Amino acid sequence: MRAVLTRVSSASVSVDGEIVGAIEAPETGGILALIGVSRDDDSADVSTMVRKIAELRMLDGEVSAVDVGAPVLVVSQFTLQGRTAKGRRPSWSDAAPGDQAEPLIREVIDGLRERGLEVAEGRFGAMMSVSSVNDGPFTLLVETGNSTLRG
Numbered sequence: 001m002r003a004v005l006t007r008v009s010s011a012s013v014s015v016d017g018e019i020v021g022a023i024e025a026p027e028t029g030g031i032l033a034l035i036g037v038s039r040d041d042d043s044a045d046v047s048t049m050v051r052k053i054a055e056l057r058m059l060d061g062e063v064s065a066v067d068v069g070a071p072v073l074v075v076s077q078f079t080l081q082g083r084t085a086k087g088r089r090p091s092w093s094d095a096a097p098g099d100q101a102e103p104l105i106r107e108v109i110d111g112l113r114e115r116g117l118e119v120a121e122g123r124f125g126a127m128m129s130v131s132s133v134n135d136g137p138f139t140l141l142v143e144t145g146n147s148t149l150r151g
Contacts, residue, residue, distance in 0.1 A: 001045040001104070001144040002080045004034045007058055011073045011132035013122040020128075021120035023071035028059040029135045030071040035108060036080025037101035038094050045144035046104055050111035052142045060135065066115055074112070075122035075130055076105045098125055 007029040012022035023030045033053055054066045065072060078101065082090035096104070102124045112119045122128050 001038065001041045001049050002036045003049060003053070003142045004077075004080065005053060005056065005058065005140045005142055006032045006034075006132060007060070007135045007138040008032045008073075008132045009135045011130070013073065013075055013120075014129045014131075015123050015126045020123050021073055021075075023073045023118070023120050025071055025135070026068060028061055028063055028068045028070060029138075030073070031058070031065055032130070032132050033072055033074045033108075034077040034080060034130075035074060035105060036077050037096040037104050038081050039096050039100070041096060041104055041144065043104075043107065046107040046111060048144040049108055049142070050115065052144075053108075054112060054115045054117060056140065056142070058138055058140060065117055069116065069118070071118040071120065072112055073120045073122075074105070074109050075128065076101065076124050 010024050011032040012019050055064045057064050059070055078095040081095035084090050109119050109121055
């Protein structure tokens with residue numbers, strides 16, 4: 001599982017012009033989490049990702065989302081699993097198919113909520129427009145055990 005985590009002051013996701021998820025963050029910031037699921041990911045990867053999103057001290061003042069109750073916007077993004085080492089066309093062969101990825105994304109969302117966080121979400125499989133006001137900017141690439149960057 002691979003995620004791009006960005007500290008934001010606000011973020012939203014729209015489908016067909018309708019906002020389906022949005023967050024407004026406190027002074028310390030919130031997190032926009034773009035998450036790509038690989039074919040090899042499982043519940044252990046979900047647990048690691050939930051822990052990282054909730055506990056990484058990436059918000060202003062070196063605090064975590066759980067420290068300050070910061071909101072999180074989760075958007076599924078299979079393109080994070082793209083390979084670009086050869087040619088000009090990315091390969092999506094490492095990305096999990098929808099029927100495998102969707103339940104794992106749902107587990108991440110549920111896990112963050114179980115940690116007491118406010119979680120907004122995109123719409124799985126939809127063409128989405130994501131807007132964010134980056135804070136810092138502060139962005140991290142986070143990978144779990146089954147995911148490694150391969151060009």
